[in-house]
Amino acid sequence: MLFFADKCPSCNLAGHKVSSDTMIHHVKDISRISDAAYYFCSTPECDIVYYSQDDLFTTSMVNKEIGIKSSSSDQALLCYCYNYPKAELVSNSLLDKIKIRIDNFGNRCDLRHPAGRCCINDIKKIVAVQKVEF
Numbered sequence: 809m810l811f812f813a814d815k816c817p818s819c820n821l822a823g824h825k826v827s828s829d830t831m832i833h834h835v836k837d838i839s840r841i842s843d844a845a846y847y848f849c850s851t852p853e854c855d856i857v858y859y860s861q862d863d864l865f866t867t868s869m870v871n872k873e874i875g876i877k878s879s880s881s882d883q884a885l886l887c888y889c890y891n892y893p894k895a896e897l898v899s900n901s902l903l904d905k906i907k908i909r910i911d912n913f914g915n916r917c918d919l920r921h922p923a924g925r926c927c928i929n930d931i932k933k934i935v936a937v938q939k940v941e942f
């Protein structure tokens with residue numbers, strides 16, 4: 809396999825870099841993780857979670873559902889620090905709830921979120937697409 813370093817081999821969109829520390833918490837078989845540069849694909853319709861220059865991890869190769877992937881169930885998490893599932897998006901204050909918790913208790917998205925970064929912007933995008941009324 810050979811493809812542009814930062815583009816997902818499936819959807820061809822650029823992902824963002826993740827550390828191996830992040831991946832160790834989410835990949836089922838950590839022996840597959842090398843010292844290569846890995847990226848996270850956040851395209852909802854794409855089945856790939858992590859990819860590098862010569863390897864990839866699909867949604868079935870990680871140990872939890874990825875809430876921002878459209879194939880995930882309503883119980884899949886959006887916020888992994890405070891365990892808020894997609895199903896909570898029907899309530900009208902999810903973003904506020906998460907922000908209050910982060911303000912008071914901090915966050916460890918680098919280890920707890922498969923994307924290795926905060927869920928707030930992803931949730932805002934989902935809200936914009938679904939036009940959920942807040």
Ligand SMILES: [Zn+2]
Nearest residue numbers: 816819849854
């Ligand atoms: Zn992709």
